[in-house]
Amino acid sequence: MVPTMNESISYFIQQVINGLTVGSTYALIAIGYTMVYGIIGMINFAHGEIYMLGTYITFIVIAGLTLLGIESLPFILIAALIISMMVAGAYGFTIERVAYRPVRSSKRLIALISAIGMSIFLQNYMRLAQGSRDLAQQSIISGSWSLGTDEISVNLAYMQLIIFVITLICMVLLTLFISRSRVGRACRACSQDAGMTNLLGINTNHMIAATFVIGAMLAAVAGVLLGLYYGVVNPMIGFIAGLKAFTAAVLGGIGSIPGAVLGGLILGTAETMTGAYFSAQYKDVVAFSLLCLILLFRPSGLLGKPEVEKI
Amino acid sequence: MKKTFQATLLSAAAASLLLGSSLASAASTIKIALAGPVSGPVAQYGDMQFTGAQMAIKRINAQGGVNGKMLEGVVYDDACEPRQAVTVANRIVNDNISFVVGHLCSGSTQPASAVYDEEGILMITAASTSPEITQLGYRTIFRTIGLDNMQGPVAGNYIATKVKPKKMAILHDKQQYGEGIARAVNQTVTDKGINVVMFDGINAGDRDFSAIISRMVREDVDFVYYGGYHPELGLLLRQSSEQGLDAQFMGPEGVGNPDITAIAGEASEGLLVTLPPAFEQDPRNADLVKAFRDNKEDPAGPFVMPAYTAVQLMAEGMKGTKSENPEKVAAYLRANSFDTPIGQVQYDDKGDLKAFNFVVFTWHADATRTEAP
Numbered sequence: 023m024v025p026t027m028n029e030s031i032s033y034f035i036q037q038v039i040n041g042l043t044v045g046s047t048y049a050l051i052a053i054g055y056t057m058v059y060g061i062i063g064m065i066n067f068a069h070g071e072i073y074m075l076g077t078y079i080t081f082i083v084i085a086g087l088t089l090l091g092i093e094s095l096p097f098i099l100i101a102a103l104i105i106s107m108m109v110a111g112a113y114g115f116t117i118e119r120v121a122y123r124p125v126r127s128s129k130r131l132i133a134l135i136s137a138i139g140m141s142i143f144l145q146n147y148m149r150l151a152q153g154s155r156d157l158a159q160q161s162i163i164s165g166s167w168s169l170g171t172d173e174i175s176v177n178l179a180y181m182q183l184i185i186f187v188i189t190l191i192c193m194v195l196l197t198l199f200i201s202r203s204r205v206g207r208a209c210r211a212c213s214q215d216a217g218m219t220n221l222l223g224i225n226t227n228h229m230i231a232a233t234f235v236i237g238a239m240l241a242a243v244a245g246v247l248l249g250l251y252y253g254v255v256n257p258m259i260g261f262i263a264g265l266k267a268f269t270a271a272v273l274g275g276i277g278s279i280p281g282a283v284l285g286g287l288i289l290g291t292a293e294t295m296t297g298a299y300f301s302a303q304y305k306d307v308v309a310f311s312l313l314c315l316i317l318l319f320r321p322s323g324l325l326g327k328p329e330v331e332k333i
Numbered sequence: 334m335k336k337t338f339q340a341t342l343l344s345a346a347a348a349s350l351l352l353g354s355s356l357a358s359a360a361s362t363i364k365i366a367l368a369g370p371v372s373g374p375v376a377q378y379g380d381m382q383f384t385g386a387q388m389a390i391k392r393i394n395a396q397g398g399v400n401g402k403m404l405e406g407v408v409y410d411d412a413c414e415p416r417q418a419v420t421v422a423n424r425i426v427n428d429n430i431s432f433v434v435g436h437l438c439s440g441s442t443q444p445a446s447a448v449y450d451e452e453g454i455l456m457i458t459a460a461s462t463s464p465e466i467t468q469l470g471y472r473t474i475f476r477t478i479g480l481d482n483m484q485g486p487v488a489g490n491y492i493a494t495k496v497k498p499k500k501m502a503i504l505h506d507k508q509q510y511g512e513g514i515a516r517a518v519n520q521t522v523t524d525k526g527i528n529v530v531m532f533d534g535i536n537a538g539d540r541d542f543s544a545i546i547s548r549m550v551r552e553d554v555d556f557v558y559y560g561g562y563h564p565e566l567g568l569l570l571r572q573s574s575e576q577g578l579d580a581q582f583m584g585p586e587g588v589g590n591p592d593i594t595a596i597a598g599e600a601s602e603g604l605l606v607t608l609p610p611a612f613e614q615d616p617r618n619a620d621l622v623k624a625f626r627d628n629k630e631d632p633a634g635p636f637v638m639p640a641y642t643a644v645q646l647m648a649e650g651m652k653g654t655k656s657e658n659p660e661k662v663a664a665y666l667r668a669n670s671f672d673t674p675i676g677q678v679q680y681d682d683k684g685d686l687k688a689f690n691f692v693v694f695t696w697h698a699d700a701t702r703t704e705a706p
Contacts, residue, residue, distance in 0.1 A: 033551050040543035047541070154372040156564050158596040164575060177576055252540045254568065254596055256374060262538055297544030303507065303534040305544075 028173040036176045037298040038291065043182040045290025046189040047248050051267035052274070052282035053192060054240035057200070060277035061213045061233045064130070067137035068117055070264020071144035072110050072238045076245020077255040078152060079106035081159050095162060099250075106242040114238025118231050126230075141260070148257040156256045163250060181251045188247060192240060193283050199236075200279070209233055273313055275326020284324055288312070362405040363398075363657055365390065365644060366425045368435030368445065369460075373412035374564055377590055377634075378437055382459050383408060384630050385640030386434045392624065393644070399651045404644070406434075411445070413438040422448035431455060431659045434643045437636070439463030439510040446474045455659035457646060459639035462586070463509050467683040473663045477639040477646070477675060478609065479689030481510070484585055485517020487691040488558065488607045491705070492518070493525035496581065496605075498556030502531035502549050504569075506561030511537075514585045515560030530554060535565060542569050546576050555580050562587045567596025574600040581605065586635050586691070591700035602698035605705055607691045609675070612638040618674050642673040 051073050058066045083102045092098065121140040125132045166179040200206040211219040212229045220226050248263075249255055266289065267282075274285025292312050293305040300308075316324065367386050369379035383406075390404045398404060409425060411418040418441030425433060426448065433449060433456040436442040442461035449456040450471040457475045458466070464480045492498065501522065505515035512534065523529055530552050535545065546569070549557065557573075557580050559566045566588045573580065582604050589606035597604075613622050613632040621641070625632035632638070649671055650662035670679040679687045694702040 029551070033547065036547050037544060040541075040547055043543065044541050149372060154374065154376055156374060156567075156592060156596060158567070158592075158598075160598045161571075161575070166575065166577075179575060252568065253571065254540070254564065256564075258374075258538075259540070294544040298548055301533050302536075302545050306536065 032170070032174045032176055033298075035170075035174070037294055039176060039178055039182065040298075041291035041294030042287055043179075043185060043290070044294055045270075045287035046185045047244070047251070047263075047286075048266050048270040048290055049283040049286025050185065050189045050192065050244040050247065051241060051263055052270040052286050053189075053196060053279055054237040054244070055264075055267050056271040056274070056276055056279060056282040057196060057240070058233055058237045059271070060200075060279070061209045062126075062230050063213065064122065064126075064133055065137065065268070066122075066234070066237060067134070067264065068121070068140040068144055069237065069241055070260035070262075070267065071141050071148075072113055072117075072241040072260075073245045073248075073263055074148065074255065074257065074260030075113060075144070076106045076110050076242035077249035077259070078148065078157075078245075079109050079242070080246045080249040081157055081255060084159060084162065098162065099246075102246050102250075103243065106246050107239040110238040110242030110245070111235045114234040114236075114241075115231055117238075118234040122234070123227070123230075141264070145257050145260065152257065154257055156254045158254050159249065161250065161253050181247075185247050185251060188243065189283065189286075192243065193279055196236075196240070197279050205229070205232060269310070269313055272323055273316055275323030278323070278325045278327075281323055281325035288324075362403045363432070363651070364405050364407055364428070364430045365647065366409055366428075366430045366433045366435070367406050368409040368411055368418070368421050368425065368433055369437040370413040371408060371410035373414070375413050375438065375562055375587075377592060378460060378636060379410075379413075381634030381636040382435065382437055382640040384625070384634070385459065385637035385642075386644050388621075388625060388628070388630070388637075389641040389644035389648075392621075393648050399648045400655060400657070404648065406644075409435075411436050411441050413441055415441050415444050418442070418445040419448060421445065425449075425454065426452050431657065432647050432662075433457070434459060434640060434647075436461065439466060439513075440508055442466055443509065446471060450474055453660050455647065455650075455663055457643035459643045460636045461510075463513050465509070465513075467685050471684065473659055475643075475646070475663070475666060475680060475684040476686065477642040477673075477678070478636070478686070479691055480685060481514040481585075482517050483689060484607050484691045485514050486521045487693065488514075488583060488585070488605075489518045489521025489525070491605070491607075491693045492556065492558070492583065493522050493527050495706075496556060498527060498581070500530045500552060500554050501527055501556045501558065502533075502552070502554040502580075503529055503558045503560070504531075504545070505534050505559070506537040506565055507534040508537060508561065510585075510587060511559075511561035513560070515558065518558050518560070535561075537561065537565060539565065540568055542572050543576065546573050546578050549573075549580065550576070550578050554578070557582045559584045559588070561585075563590060563593040564596065567593050567601070570597035570600040570604065583607075589635060589694065589696065589702065593696065594698060594700040599698050601696055601700075604696040606694050606696050606702065608694050608702070609635045609639065610690055610692045611702075611704075612675055615674075621674055638674045642675045642678065645673055646671060646678065 080102045121136045208224045212226050216226045270286035270289045271282045274281030293309045296305040296308040369382045370376045390406045409421045411421045422445040437460045439461040455473045462481045505511040586608045589608045594601045622632045650665045653665045654661040693705040695705045
């Protein structure tokens with residue numbers, strides 16, 4: 023049976039939705055990545071690990087609340103968000119103090135190695151604390167909408183929509199925060215000339231710590247949402263997630279927040295379309311070839327400003 | 334004069350080294366390495382193997398050990414990673430251990446077995462089902478489990494004669510075990526005229542399968558065979574039920590453990606799994622099953638009894654040859670037949686079991702299984 027025109031269109035739209043959701047998950051992690059880079063010019067390799075921590079905290083919060091007999095969905099969601107953002111913020115602050123501040127003034131390579139070390143430490147720390155098996159959480163937000171008419175219909179899961187919307191909200195809030203708020207302005211000043219900013223009466227150490235805390239909180243948001251969406255976690259998920267998010271950030275232009283979202287969406291859609299029309303085996307090949315191509319023709323990424331001397 | 338003195342000193346040192354090693358080998362215990370995943374995503378299979386092997390060691394020691402010596406199990410963690418498996422194999426060689434129960438994942442058993450064969454160490458795997466492992470003419474490599482090319486046809490025949498799907502999809506995780514078994518199933522069902530509309534690989538560790546599920550929905554797939562392990566199939570099941578794919582799923586023994594239910598929940602109800610027979614329900618094993626239960630251990634894991642058998646075979650081989658020479662024991666294992674918890678064991682020339690049955694089970698949402706109709 024040859025699929026009709028309408029079926030092909032529905033299928034295409036369905037795959038676009040799937041791709042945008044995968045892309046949003048990358049974007050959600052990538053905006054934290056890119057923000058830290060944009061402000062202090064340093065790649066925080068432990069970012070994926072904070073995302074992983076966020077998912078663990080979500081599962082613990084849900085288990086705890088269910089044990090207390092609280093089953094109100096919005097309450098669980100908000101409690102999970104607040105608690106994991108707070109805990110992740112504390113982790114972000116500590117990581118900056120322990121792994122980055124002591125090496126900040128030395129060569130970039132040293133800071134990079136320190137970040138990778140931190141990432142390995144956190145992975146194994148969680149492995150010891152929580153075991154290396156997959157922990158699973160049954161979905162608390164399930165179900166989907168069937169959109170469209172009789173001829174063209176697609177499926178949109180509630181979680182897909184929530185992830186998509188929250189990613190956009192995070193992007194807008196973060197952009198506003200950095201361009202409009204007092205702290206945001208101070209952060210940008212630090213990124214341009216930390217020494218001068220210090221002379222003007224702004225404590226650069228505080229600003230950089232704040233950047234890490236906000237970055238970690240964003241990773242925690244991603245951890246909560248993706249934890250609820252996929253429902254499984256193990257200590258290793260941070261690595262692949264971090265790698266994909268880093269790719270998305272580079273693709274969109276590292277340092278640019280809308281760029282991270284765009285990069286994530288493109289990466290997710292490219293992977294999904296490869297799986298949909300070609301073969302799922304090659305989706306990573308296609309995604310990374312795309313990255314190579316874009317970097318060949320636009321070395322600073324899609325929305326990145328061409329800059330010299332940043333890594 | 335001085336030179337001769339040095340030479341004497343050197344040879345004395347060498348002699349004492351030799352003495353040291355012979356003293357070590359005359360110790361009063363016989364060490365058996367238990368190599369498998371203690372960590373990593375499939376560590377629960379490692380537990381099954383360790384449980385079975387430790388129980389065998391305990392029971393053999395309680396009956397006076399082997400040739401007047403006690404057995405001692407030493408656990409090595411390979412995390413089911415091929416690279417780490419080679420490191421573990423080399424450590425076992427350095428630790429002067431001549432008997433290995435393991436490894437677990439075919440991908441790590443394969444490179445490790447090359448090391449053992451070269452060093453003349455006897456290895457019996459209780460779980461690796463990839464046929465390639467025993468195809469290189471090794472002399473000291475055995476298994477107490479069947480092969481993928483036995484398991485694949487069992488699954489394929491069941492699909493073709495009982496399920497008779499109209500449109501079937503076969504997916505695998507691109508790893509030695511998963512892809513091997515998926516190909517075996519593909520071969521069997523296409524020979525029997527089943528329409529396989531999709532044969533595709535996914536990445537182990539992937540968490541989003543929406544693209545491939547949408548594709549299966551469009552193709553009207555009514556039966557999916559997945560070659561691989563439970564983390565990916567669990568998510569596939571869960572996302573399929575959320576995205577409205579109405580298909581029957583089936584997998585090999587790598588997916589048949591309670592974690593699939595933890596991940597997929599209700600969606601794991603009715604999953605078909607090929608597993609070794611339920612040895613713990615065999616009346617001849619009642620005594621052994623009771624020993625496991627008294628110990629608060631679960632004898633029902635698919636690799637518990639095979640691991641028990643592996644240790645038992647080593648002990649019988651050492652008793653039968655009155656030696657701890659792994660090559661003599663290997664020859665003895667090939668030449669004789671043994672009565673074990675997994676039934677009568679007889680080896681062919683390659684070190685594979687002459688007969689081993691896989692059985693199709695239906696998995697239930699309370700993490701139990703019943704034999705499939």
